[in-house]
Amino acid sequence: MIQLNHRDSRPIYEQVKDALGKLVVSGAVRQDEKLPSVREMATTLAINPNTIQRAYRELESEGYIYTIPGKGSYVSPQSYVSNIYKESLYRQLDKTAEELLSLGEPLSSMVDRLKKLSGKEMPHRDPSKKSDENL
Amino acid sequence: MIQLNHRDSRPIYEQVKDALGKLVVSGAVRQDEKLPSVREMATTLAINPNTIQRAYRELESEGYIYTIPGKGSYVSPQSYVSNIYKESLYRQLDKTAEELLSLGEPLSSMVDRLKKLSGKEMPHRDPSKKSDENL
DNA sequence: TCACTGTATTAACACATATAATACAGTTGA
DNA sequence: TCAACTGTATTATATGTGTTAATACAGTGA
Numbered sequence: 086m087i088q089l090n091h092r093d094s095r096p097i098y099e100q101v102k103d104a105l106g107k108l109v110v111s112g113a114v115r116q117d118e119k120l121p122s123v124r125e126m127a128t129t130l131a132i133n134p135n136t137i138q139r140a141y142r143e144l145e146s147e148g149y150i151y152t153i154p155g156k157g158s159y160v161s162p163q164s165y166v167s168n169i170y171k172e173s174l175y176r177q178l179d180k181t182a183e184e185l186l187s188l189g190e191p192l193s194s195m196v197d198r199l200k201k202l203s204g205k206e207m208p209h210r211d212p213s214k215k216s217d218e219n220l
Numbered sequence: 221m222i223q224l225n226h227r228d229s230r231p232i233y234e235q236v237k238d239a240l241g242k243l244v245v246s247g248a249v250r251q252d253e254k255l256p257s258v259r260e261m262a263t264t265l266a267i268n269p270n271t272i273q274r275a276y277r278e279l280e281s282e283g284y285i286y287t288i289p290g291k292g293s294y295v296s297p298q299s300y301v302s303n304i305y306k307e308s309l310y311r312q313l314d315k316t317a318e319e320l321l322s323l324g325e326p327l328s329s330m331v332d333r334l335k336k337l338s339g340k341e342m343p344h345r346d347p348s349k350k351s352d353e354n355l
Numbered sequence: 356t357c358a359c360t361g362t363a364t365t366a367a368c369a370c371a372t373a374t375a376a377t378a379c380a381g382t383t384g385a
Numbered sequence: 386t387c388a389a390c391t392g393t394a395t396t397a398t399a400t401g402t403g404t405t406a407a408t409a410c411a412g413t414g415a
Binding site: 122123124135138141142152153154155156157158 | 390391392393394
């Protein structure tokens with residue numbers, strides 16, 4: 086389910102948090118699905134239960150999962166999870182763009198950049214047809 | 221020149237690095253201008269010279285400043301500094317946008333978002349005139 | 356030469372991370 | 386009811402990074 090990288094300098098609880106967060110956001114684990122218990126996950130990853138607990142606690146405080154004491158931890162409603170995550174990404178986008186603007190970079194450069202990304206990301210339509218250039 | 225925040229959880233050497241980096245990138249300190257010596261900066265900020273040295277070393281390894289042993293540290297050529305920093309920001313922009321795309325967010329939403337930012341950032345023209353909507 | 360500069364090394368301490376060993380209370384099903 | 390799960394909390398210990406401290410050495414320039 087999750088793969089740890091012990092060469093990574095980031096704290097383990099953060100790696101667990103990020104990895105699990107991606108599974109939740111991507112929908113790989115579904116709404117209201119039960120996550121492995123703290124102890125089970127700790128055994129699987131061969132790390133301490135306290136470390137897992139910390140990752141779960143932070144994911145819960147950010148809204149990605151919810152916990153029923155005595156029962157387990159579950160994935161929050163998909164639409165909610167998706168929204169809070171996209172919001173955080175948009176805030177990040179704003180921040181970076183604002184800094185580029187303050188350095189005199191024109192908006193057109195950024196937009197061009199995004200368009201190229203989009204073409205690279207979704208090569209579903211025939212690239213010889215230039216029909217989606219204006220979006 | 222630099223203001224430290226001891227409540228900030230980030231390491232001091234990182235705060236120094238960021239603050240100095242911004243001064244360099246913004247042009248507040250000019251190309252080939254001499255930076256305060258390691259010991260001088262340490263005295264001013266009331267911290268250890270080793271901590272400053274680390275900040276300087278990393279800034280140098282990333283190209284923002286250059287050092288002449290026995291003389292001092294100096295700001296790298298403005299055009300170069302500006303380029304490597306903008307590049308790093310564009311990479312950040314790409315990364316965020318790619319993730320939003322992978323979550324199904326349309327390119328148009330991101331572009332709209334950037335346009336609103338731009339308007340907020342440069343309120344020089346009369347906002348009642350809607351002449352710059354298409355950039 | 357003398358007073359600067361950057362650089363390097365070693366030791367000591369504080370703090371965050373992580374492990375370890377327990378303990379307690381809620382839930383569930385036999 | 387009882388046993389085996391669950392989440393949660395606490396305390397102690399080990400380790401690594403950040404930071405300070407005290408030196409030392411070599412290059413620069415007046």
